[in-house]
Amino acid sequence: MPVPLLDMQAQLQPIRDEILNAVTSVVDSGRYIMGPEVEGLESEVADYLGVKNAIGVSSGTDALLVCLMGLGIGPGDIVITTPYSFFATAGVVDRLNATPVFVDIDLKNYNMDAGKLAEWFSNASDEDRKRVKAIVPVHLYGQCCDMEAVMDIAEQHSVPVIEDAAQAIGAQCTFRGEKVSAGGMGIAGCLSFFPSKNLGGIGDGGMVVSNDDAFADKVRLLRNHGAKPKYYHAMVGGNFRLDPIQAAVLRVKLKYLDSWHEARNANAGRYNEMFSSELFVKPEVSAYTERHVYNQYVIRVPEKRDDLRKALNEEKIGCEVYYPVPFHLQECFAPLGLKKGDFPHSELAANTTLAIPVYPEITEEQQREVVNAITTFYA
Ligand SMILES: Cc1ncc(COP(=O)(O)O)c(C=O)c1O
Structure with missing residues (x-):
């Protein structure tokens, strides 16, 4: 599917x-x-x-x-x-x-x-x-x-x-x-x-x-x-x-935005339950957060993120890397004189995160399909 x-x-x-x-x-x-x-x-x-x-x-x-x-x-x-x-x-x-x-960023959020x-x-x-x-x-x-x-x-x-x-x-x-x-x-x-x-x-x-x-x-x-x-x-x-x-x-x-936010939250909650393996780092909700609106549901995977992405795309499961290259390593910012290693958390995030579908209308069955495909890849 x-x-x-x-x-x-x-x-x-x-x-x-x-x-x-x-x-x-x-x-x-x-x-x-x-x-x-x-x-x-x-x-x-x-x-x-x-x-x-x-x-x-x-x-x-x-x-x-x-x-x-x-x-x-x-x-x-x-x-x-x-x-x-x-x-x-x-x-x-x-x-x-x-x-x-x-x-640098806080890896928790x-x-x-x-x-x-x-x-x-x-x-x-x-x-x-x-x-x-x-x-x-x-x-x-x-x-x-x-x-x-x-x-x-x-x-x-x-x-x-x-x-x-x-x-x-x-x-x-x-x-x-x-x-x-x-x-x-x-x-x-x-x-x-x-x-x-x-x-x-x-x-x-x-x-x-x-x-x-x-x-x-x-x-x-x-x-x-x-x-x-x-x-x-x-x-x-x-x-x-x-x-x-x-x-x-x-x-x-x-007029529909709050209902969409709620659906995204419910979908995120379902993913949190479905990802039972410790292999995947799930999104963390910070203590001061009153409402997360899950524009993206982003997990961190242990290794071979780009192979996983390819495998998911082959199975027609949408996913995306937001964002693969941190600013300090972008070619256009080379004049700033920054280098690999300067912002380790951003670099780790860029190399290991993957956004998976969390849009309001996704069904539970579709979510299970996404989780199964990811879990199977690392089995
Ligand atoms: C964090 C962030 N900042 C700025 C923008 C720029 O917004 P726009 O694409 O509407 O120009 C985007 C959206 O793409 C974004 O995600």
Whole structure:
């Protein structure tokens, strides 16, 4: 029985008419740039996450880029993140001619190790410490980073935090005694509506969320070439606008998001029970996690990960490696002068992790098939 990594059709079919009606209404409205669908989605996502501002943008990548632009980041500045994420997290730093600096991940949840962040600040020269203009923790696979620890360090050094919540819409954690959503703790958070995300559009899309009104206003301007009023530019922005067709589709899907999160959690729970062998390291839920949204269910396997991947693909079982090459070993970052061995946890994760299907509509039988195929490979 084939099991895809993600079954777009299974999600679409029950809501296909609603989606098509939403698209049709944008087509018929003649409002093709910004307008009520974008504003509607912004206010609904802000409510959903309990944040003051939400600004629809063209992608998760552009959400990160526009936030760094909003902080005025440029040549000579340092932005600290981890080496283990989707390329955009570090790519945007380089695009602004700033320098990405990496701290390793915690292998328990693949997110920034706050201890390593503290260590970096203790070991850095005064000059380098002053160059740090942002910290970008990533809430990878749908689970929050240890934000309390990261924010404490950031505040100690007066550095703003931009959360990369591209994979974590609706993820929640305990933060300073309260239950808070991913994206709502730093100066801003960045969401992606890439189709494979828990809330995915029918194309690219993203959002910046922020509780800081002044920063949100700046991002709103930068999203549209920095124009205020139209044709008058006090700052240089870009065209980072969210397409209203995407907004209309996302508004339909947002109504189902909690039920999809719940289904992903139930599926993750089932995998946890099915993987009885100690050979596989299952995803760990951190003590501060209030809600994991399992954008990915990622296991670590003992050896021959790439052979396993090939074997699963031959059996038509979807799986993927997120991500095979950590940033410090990417060819484009060779000028940073980093080398193998610099970030051992990221390297171990890159070599041994495998994401298996956890999408909401997967059946128990399909999950059993996935687990059997993996277990048989190592028998
Ligand atoms: C962690 C992370 N950051 C940033 C992005 C970029 O988002 P997008 O693909 O919408 O540009 C993604 C998504 O692919 C992601 O997973």
